Amino acid sequence: DQQVKQNSPSLSVQEGRISILNCDYTNSMFDYFLWYKKYPAEGPTFLISISSIKDKNEDGRFTVFLNKSAKHLSLHIVPSQPGDSAVYFCAALRGSQGNLIFGKGTKLSVKP
Amino acid sequence: ETGVTQSPTHLIKTRGQQVTLRCSSQSGHNTVSWYQQALGQGPQFIFQYYREEENGRGNFPPRFSGLQFPNYSSELNVNALELDDSALYLCASSPTGVGGETQYFGPGTRLLVL
Secondary structure, rough: OOEEEEOOEEEEEOEEEEEEEEEOOOOOOOOOEEEEEOOOOOOEEEEEEEEEOOOEEOOOOOEEEEOOOOOOOOOOEEEOHHOOOOHHHHHHHOOOOOEEEEOOOOEEEEEE | OOOOEEEOOEEEEOOOEEEEEEEEEOOOEEEEEEEEEOOOOOOOEEEEEEEEEEEEOOOOOOOOEEEEOOEEEEEEEEEOOOOHHEEEEEEEEEOOOOOOOOOOOOOOEEEEEE
């Protein structure tokens, strides 16, 4: 029973274009959602988060949108760069501290 | 401010053996969590420690145990290793209070059980 789902295992985008990574969740009690980026042989690196009371959070080229009625969030990367090529994990959290529940990840490839 | 470090980076064990993995959290981070990431999966929560006490546990058997020390270091111990324990083991630390929802991960220890 997956509470956080990333239904696209991979995504390929041209450099300079927008990358949109999607995530769905089933538990309406989640308070925070986080995106992590992971390169091979490294641990996940925190990218951006959003509280459940907001619908958008922006940090430079990265924007996360939250649609609570649809239980859906998305990460937009504009413009995409080859260095953004990595696996992106969506994660959810109940309360301010606890266990993160991760999706299976989406592998993003940005082609020059 | 130093990041989260883990040791060793790689480890090979045989079925039935015991293993200890180590993590050094960021200074000032009182909470440490351990995750198991199997191939092709997202990280799965094993347990969390807050100020040296277990503060939550995922769906893992008791042969997975942990310790947290006052100097921001922690251990994950796994007894009676099974083939399915082969995975990347990640620790993550987080501060108490504001920003506590963000967990900062170490590079992981890759364990292979033969």
